Amino acid sequence: MxxxxxxxxxxxxxxxxxxxxxxxxxxxxxxxxxxxxxxxxxxxxxxxxxxxxxxxxxxxxxxxxxxxxxxxxxxxxxxxxxxxxxxxxxxxxxxxxxxxxxxxxxxxxxxxxxxxxxxxxxxxxxxxxxxxxxxxxxxxxxxxxxxxxxxYDHPLMIAAFADAIRAAREQLPEEVRDRARLVFTAHSVPLAADAKAGPPAAGGNLYSRQVADASRLCAEAAGVDDFDLVWQSRSGPPQVPWLEPDICDHLDTVAAAGAPAVIVCPVGFVSDHLEVVWDLDTEARDKAAELGIGFVRVATPGTxxxxxxxxxxxxxxxxxxxxxxxxxxxxxxxxxxxxxxxxxxxxxxxxxxxxx
Structure with missing residues (x-):
């Protein structure tokens, strides 16, 4: 100009x-x-x-x-x-x-x-x-x-996620709500890309650190003391390391630990993109059904x-x-x-x- x-x-x-x-x-x-x-x-x-x-x-x-x-x-x-x-x-x-x-x-x-x-x-x-x-x-x-x-940590967005977590929990049968595992998920990226996230003075890995911080804030606001952070939607050759574990792999861990249900919060997404409606609402939900555990997905904050x-x-x-x-x-x-x-x-x- x-x-x-x-x-x-x-x-x-x-x-x-x-x-x-x-x-x-x-x-x-x-x-x-x-x-x-x-x-x-x-x-x-x-x-x-x-x-x-x-x-x-x-x-x-x-x-x-x-x-x-x-x-x-x-x-x-x-x-x-x-x-x-x-x-x-x-x-x-x-x-x-x-x-x-x-x-x-x-x-x-x-x-x-x-x-x-x-x-x-x-x-x-x-x-x-x-x-x-x-x-x-x-x-x-x-x-x-x-x-x-x-x-990522704006008070209004954290509050929207926290209320959505509480609403999702209420969708589960009453007898399993207190034992349902809260799992946060965000889009995976290659480890090399995450290492470059942020200026050198910030120490790198800014993306994964922010996602972890947001997960902590949302859990605290929803009154949940213990939770997991996993990743989703990775692509590319298997020899390239990405952020892990994947949400579907992690569901095996949740089931093996005896949790009767999982509350999945797509903290990395502001709206129901394809990664949410396919990777979570379709693939992850089907995997949970195979494992015999309940599955409920937290609403994204965009609406x-x-x-x-x-x-x-x-x-x-x-x-x-x-x-x-x-x-x-x-x-x-x-x-x-x-x-x-x-x-x-x-x-x-x-x-x-x-x-x-």
């Missing part, structure tokens, strides 16, 4: 991963996700079947549109005049098209809310790359895009009114220069301007085979 930059924000961009909305979208979408990664066609075929199980439609776009409607209402209620735009990394509306439309609408200085709460390459820095790519495509009149900070309230509070925090509302103890990074990484050598990319 040429000339003097504005100091006031005049729009909000919700930036997400994207997903197919009809069967013919599935393979092109997966091609976008895995471009340059050398993923074999048979792996894409297997993942495509997961989408076809749900009619070739990922829930993510519809859920994001619902979040945007709630955020618009929250902003209006607070007297904040910010139009809200929607752009994706891998499927329509593509972020490049959205930022071009923002430019044409006269937006000069927008905030960006990424639908990932975490540090690390995939959860944070890749969104910076999306911003930079979209601005470059829009040309010299592209708006400034300032990404909001990570929010909770407090999630939109949290986004409004993040906007107000950035606009007013207020201190962050947070409960955790791990570093918070991620706030950027024009997609520039928030720290030198922070969350360097790592090749990660596979598809979401």
């Amino acid at each position: 040429s000339g003097q930059r504005d100091t006031e924000f005049d729009a909000l961009l919700v930036l997400s991963f994207g997903g197919p909305e009809k069967p013919e979208d599935v393979r092109p979408f997966l091609g976008n996700v895995t471009r340059g990664r050398g993923v074999p066609p048979e792996r894409l075929d297997a993942v495509a079947e997961h989408y076809m199980h749900f009619g070739g439609v990922s829930p993510i776009n519809a859920l994001n549109r619902d979040i945007i409607e709630r955020v618009e209402a929250e902003l209006r209620g607070a007297g904040i005049d910010l139009p809200v735009y929607f752009g994706n990394r891998n499927w329509h509306p593509m972020v490049e098209d959205t930022v071009a439309r923002m430019r044409d609408d006269g937006v000069r200085n927008a905030l960006v809310f990424p639908t990932s709460a975490w540090g690390g390459y995939s959860g944070c820095r890749q969104y910076d790359e999306d911003i930079s790519r979209a601005r470059a495509a829009a040309g010299e009149d592209a708006p400034t895009l300032s990404k909001l900070r990570q929010y 909770d009114p407090r999630f939109a309230q949290m986004i409004r509070s993040l906007v107000e925090e950035r606009r007013d220069g207020a201190g962050p509302a947070r409960l955790g103890r791990e570093p918070l990074l991620g706030a950027t301007v024009d997609g520039l990484p928030c720290a030198v050598d922070c969350c360097a990319p790592a090749r990660r085979p596979g598809a979401r």
Whole structure:
């Protein structure tokens, strides 16, 4: 952008991963996700079947549109005049098209809310790359895009998860509730990628540390003293080590320990993405049934009114220069301007085979 930059924000961009909305979208979408990664066609075929199980439609776009409607209402209620735009990394509306439309609408200085709460390459820095790519495509009149900070431990999100844990527990038969095992799960990443998550001064492994911190906070808020943290949705060759254990493998451990049921909380996800409705609601649920233990899945916070309230509070925090509302103890990074990484050598990319 040429000339003097504005100091006031005049729009909000919700930036997400994207997903197919009809069967013919599935393979092109997966091609976008895995471009340059050398993923074999048979792996894409297997993942495509997961989408076809749900009619070739990922829930993510519809859920994001619902979040945007709630955020618009929250902003209006607070007297904040910010139009809200929607752009994706891998499927329509593509972020490049959205930022071009923002430019044409006269937006000069927008905030960006990424639908990932975490540090690390995939959860944070890749969104910076999306911003930079979209601005470059829009040309010299592209708006400034300032990404909001990570929010994994925001009080409103922790409260939403905690209430959802309590509600899920009530779905179990009364005689097993007190003995059900609470298990948190998040998207696995290669160990090498997690080691690079965060700037060197933060000590690395920022993603897994934040997930562990969020799990602790949610359990404490729900009144649970003991819990497990596991991982899900890994892909790629078996010789590449990823964060473990996998949720389905861990269910064997839970059953062997004598727990009659499991309460699975997808703490790593803000909405019911395919990784939730397939990997948990389908595969993990089926595995629990095979083992003869009860299974209940905790709701994600995206449909909770407090999630939109949290986004409004993040906007107000950035606009007013207020201190962050947070409960955790791990570093918070991620706030950027024009997609520039928030720290030198922070969350360097790592090749990660596979598809979401």
